[in-house]
Amino acid sequence: MQNASELRKKCPLIPSHVVVFLAPATIIYTLFMIYPLVDSLRLSFFTTTEQGTEMFAGFQNFITLLSDELWAPRFWGAFKNNFLFFAVHMLVQNPIGLLLAAILSNHRLSGKAFYRTIIFLPTILSFVIVGFIWQLMLSPLWGIARDILEFVRLGDLFQPWLGLESSALITLSFISVWQFVGIPMMLLYAALIAIPDELIEAAFVDGATAWNVFWRIKFPLILPTLGIATILTFVGNFNAFDLVYTTQGVLAGPNFSTDLLGTLFYRTFFGQQLQLGNPTMGATVATMMFLIILSGVLLYMFVWQRRVQTYEL
Amino acid sequence: MFTWFKTSRFWYRFGGTTPHFVLILYGLIALFPIVLVVINSLKGRRAIFKAPYAFPNSETFSMIGYNTVVERTNFPLYFANSLIVTLISLLLILFMGAMAAYALSEYKFPGNMFMGLYLALGIMIPIRLGTVGILRLIVSLGLVNTLTALILVYTAMGLPLAIFILQQFMRQVPKELKDAGRVDGASEYRIFWLILPMVRPAVATIAVFTMIPIWNDLWFPLILAPGGKTMTVILGAQQFLGQFVTDWNAVLSSLTLAMLPVLMLYIFFSKQLIRGLTAGAVK
Numbered sequence: 001m002q003n004a005s006e007l008r009k010k011c012p013l014i015p016s017h018v019v020v021f022l023a024p025a026t027i028i029y030t031l032f033m034i035y036p037l038v039d040s041l042r043l044s045f046f047t048t049t050e051q052g053t054e055m056f057a058g059f060q061n062f063i064t065l066l067s068d069e070l071w072a073p074r075f076w077g078a079f080k081n082n083f084l085f086f087a088v089h090m091l092v093q094n095p096i097g098l099l100l101a102a103i104l105s106n107h108r109l110s111g112k113a114f115y116r117t118i119i120f121l122p123t124i125l126s127f128v129i130v131g132f133i134w135q136l137m138l139s140p141l142w143g144i145a146r147d148i149l150e151f152v153r154l155g156d157l158f159q160p161w162l163g164l165e166s167s168a169l170i171t172l173s174f175i176s177v178w179q180f181v182g183i184p185m186m187l188l189y190a191a192l193i194a195i196p197d198e199l200i201e202a203a204f205v206d207g208a209t210a211w212n213v214f215w216r217i218k219f220p221l222i223l224p225t226l227g228i229a230t231i232l233t234f235v236g237n238f239n240a241f242d243l244v245y246t247t248q249g250v251l252a253g254p255n256f257s258t259d260l261l262g263t264l265f266y267r268t269f270f271g272q273q274l275q276l277g278n279p280t281m282g283a284t285v286a287t288m289m290f291l292i293i294l295s296g297v298l299l300y301m302f303v304w305q306r307r308v309q310t311y312e313l
Numbered sequence: 314m315f316t317w318f319k320t321s322r323f324w325y326r327f328g329g330t331t332p333h334f335v336l337i338l339y340g341l342i343a344l345f346p347i348v349l350v351v352i353n354s355l356k357g358r359r360a361i362f363k364a365p366y367a368f369p370n371s372e373t374f375s376m377i378g379y380n381t382v383v384e385r386t387n388f389p390l391y392f393a394n395s396l397i398v399t400l401i402s403l404l405l406i407l408f409m410g411a412m413a414a415y416a417l418s419e420y421k422f423p424g425n426m427f428m429g430l431y432l433a434l435g436i437m438i439p440i441r442l443g444t445v446g447i448l449r450l451i452v453s454l455g456l457v458n459t460l461t462a463l464i465l466v467y468t469a470m471g472l473p474l475a476i477f478i479l480q481q482f483m484r485q486v487p488k489e490l491k492d493a494g495r496v497d498g499a500s501e502y503r504i505f506w507l508i509l510p511m512v513r514p515a516v517a518t519i520a521v522f523t524m525i526p527i528w529n530d531l532w533f534p535l536i537l538a539p540g541g542k543t544m545t546v547i548l549g550a551q552q553f554l555g556q557f558v559t560d561w562n563a564v565l566s567s568l569t570l571a572m573l574p575v576l577m578l579y580i581f582f583s584k585q586l587i588r589g590l591t592a593g594a595v596k
Contacts, residue, residue, distance in 0.1 A: 014422045017501040021416035022428060025409040025472050032469035033435050036446025043445055100339060103332040111333075117583045118340040121347065124579050124586075126529035128551045129571055132564065133346045142561075144349065144365060178342070186587065231437075239439040242531045246551060262441070269445060270536075283445040290442045297437045 041290065043283035054280075061284040075285070077256055078264040079292075081169055085260060086237040088173035089180070094229055096177075097184030102214065104185070105192035116189070123182035127242035134175045135247050138162055162247060165257040172258055176243055180236075184229040191225035192218060224310050231300040238293050241266060261289050347572070354378055354565035361561055378562030379570070382553070385563075387541070388570055391549040398460055398545060399528045402467040406523055407516065409468070410475035411483075415505050417476070418483040419491070429480075435473030440466065441532055451537055458540035466533055471523035478519055482512040517589030528575065546571050 047057040065071050100119060104112055122130065137144045138161055146158040161171040195218060203213045241262030244252050250272050252259035267275075269282025352368055353361045360373035367373070382388060417429050440447075447466060456462040486508050494504045534548040544552075550571040557563040579586065 014424070015420070015501075018416050018420050018422050020502075021412040021505070025413035025432065025476065026428070028405075028409065028465065029432060029435065029469050029472050032447065032450070032465050033440050033443060036450055037438070037440075037443035039446030039449065040443050096339070100336070103335055106332060109332055111336075113584070113587075115336045115340055116587055117579075119336075119343050120583075120587065121576075121579065122343050124525055124529075124575055125347075125572060126531065126547045126550075126575075128529075128531050128547050128554075129568055132550075132554050132568055133350050136350065136564070137346050142362065142365065147365075181339075181343075235437060235439060239441050241441070245531070265444075279445050279449075286442045286445060290438070293438065293442070 037290075040283045040286050043280050044287040047280050048278075057280075061281060062288075065281065065284050065288065071281075074256065074259065074264055075288070078252075078259045078261045081258065082238055082240075082260050084169060085173050085176070085240065086234060088170065089177055089233050089237055090230065092174070093177040093181055093233065094184050094226065097181050097229065098188055098226070100181070100185045101188035101192055102218075104189050116186075119185060120182035122179045125179065127179070128246045130175060130179045131243050131246035134178075135162065138171070163254060165254045168248065168254060168258045172243060172247065175247075176237075176240070180233075183232065184226075187225050187229050188222055191222040195221055220309070221311055223308050224305075227300065227304050227308060231297065234296045234300075235293055238262075238289060238296070261285065261292070265289065350565055351569050351572075354562070354569040358562055361565070375562070378560075378564075378566030381557070381560060381563040382567045382570060385557075386549060386553050386567070387544075388546075388549065388567075390542075391544050391546045392574065394460060394543055395528055395545040395547070398463045398467065399524055401464050402471060402527055403520065403524055405464070405468045406471040406475045407519060410472055410479050410519070411509060411512065412505070413472070414476045414479035414483050415508075418480045432473055432476050435470070436477060440470045444532070444536060448536060456537075458538050458543050460538065460543055462537045463533055463543075463545075466537065467523075467527045467530075471519075471527070474522055475519045478522075479512060479515050482515040483508070486511050517585045519589075521586050521589045525575075546574075 043054075044061055045057060045059070046054045047061065049055050065075050103109070104116060136142055140146070140158075140160050146155060149155050149158050159167065161167040199217060200213060203217055208216070239262050240260055244258050244260055244263050245266065248254075248258045250263065250267055252263045252267075265282060265285040268285050269277055269279060271277035349365065353365060355369040355375070356373045357375035357377065360367070360369070360375075364373070369375075413432065417425060417432075451457055451462045451466075454462075456465075491504050491508065494507060499507070529547060530545075531547050531551060534543075534545045535551075538544070539548065550567055553567050554564055557567075
């Protein structure tokens with residue numbers, strides 16, 4: 001009997017039902033995601049004349065954004081801030097996530113589901129809500145943060161962190177870390193519990209300590225997952241907007257110290273109090289963000305994924 | 314010093330109380346701000362500042378914040394808008410995503426690889442980067458300030474990951490089942506309908522990854538549908554909170570109201586939610 005796949009090989013054209021199955025998703029996705037993205041990339045090479053017509057401008061927008069004395073400080077400032085924002089996530093969020101996942105993956109631990117549920121809770125809230133909650137917590141008026149510091153005898157350290165140029169960005173990074181620790185925790189937890197018990201038991205029988213078992217056996221096995229957590233954090237951080245917009249406003253104050261590429265994009269595209277919005281420059285900022293995110297993703301796919309060994313379990 | 318750390322009793326006690334201590338400490342850090350906002354939203358202004366850590370009692374209990382929110386805003390409408398947008402988007406994502414995933418995982422046709430990669434692009438590239446183009450498109454379609462605009466954009470946003478996840482599940486459906494259908498003369502569409510219920514476990518995973526970002530989004534409501542009639546909960550809360558910064562009762566109450574539906578859903582479905590998340594991660 002000829003089976004269906006052999007039959008299909010005989011007709012070279014794409015069968016009609018395949019087209020029907022693919023069409024709705026492809027049309028919506030192409031129209032509302034790919035086409036606008038391409039349109040934005042295209043617009044970054046154009047400029048709008050005073051008559052409102054579009055004119056090809058070559059790389060002029062990019063040159064302006066990267067070197068003009070009004071634009072460049074804003075772009076490079078946001079760029080630098082964004083990297084710092086990402087660095088705090090990598091140094092704080094992922095290690096805490098790893099620690100919590102390692103503890104939670106312990107067989108004998110009771111109350112696992114309870115802890116998981118609570119620690120993951122902030123992750124399901126909106127940036128807007130999280131931003132406002134922390135604004136209240138850190139407000140000198142309400143004094144919650146000061147009370148807590150006094151409780152651990154560090155009361156003198158309290159400052160209105162969100163309002164100071166030197167600490168606002170770091171504070172926002174920590175707020176974002178507080179919200180998203182659940183993601184690496186869950187991903188790493190899932191990877192850790194997928195490791196077969198026999199592997200771990202064999203190591204213990206051979207006399208390995210818990211410390212060695214974790215770093216020599218478990219850690220290499222979850223390294224690919226750590227890579228996924230990293231790239232997710234990277235992409236999320238480089239198009240972050242809501243948290244800064246909610247807590248610091250569209251000008252990302254004080255004195256642009258919390259400006260990220262996302263807020264710069266919004267300001268450029270829509271304008272602010274005195275400055276009119278500029279779609280083509282907005283598209284230019286978006287194109288730069290696109291290039292940054294794309295290079296991160298490509299680095300992950302072609303450098304990290306090739307180097308890191310994935311073990312079939 | 315380091316060898317001491319590696320071999321010290323700390324690690325032996327990893328099965329004892331230390332893990333609970335760490336987890337409780339972090340659990341408190343995660344929960345404390347949320348609880349504090351909720352309990353203070355039920356107190357009068359004086360009590361909020363005098364005794365922020367106390368639960369409301371008969372003396373301090375007050376709904377004044379909620380009254381302000383109900384009088385000044387249209388929260389029920391915002392809820393309805395958010396609910397409509399989130400649910401319709403989710404349904405479209407699931408249905409269209411399942412169809413596309415079925416085509417990609419079931420049939421060999423020229424361009425299969427290409428279509429798979431094309432549809433997967435959106436997993437890593439954030440849709441926000443196309444905002445300039447999206448706004449132009451929505452303006453030219455005359456859909457500014459409509460929920461339709463949000464639904465279309467969110468559907469496009471959610472499809473890539475949904476297709477990716479559904480494909481994994483579709484591949485696990487035994488081939489004999491589909492071929493048996495074909496032998497009986499069922500059409501390809503009929504076979505799709507028959508196996509659709511078998512990928513139900515994927516729904517939880519997809520719901521986690523698509524519903525939460527859609528419900529919580531500020532960017533697209535702010536840009537595509539900022540009007541009063543189409544305002545979503547998050548945009549409504551953001552604007553209201555911005556106006557009433559000094560009215561602590563109103564701020565705390567509106568934060569609580571905006572959190573409430575997500576918190577309730579989370580409490581009821583956290584098991585499925587977390588299972589969905591970990592299942593997605595293993596894949």
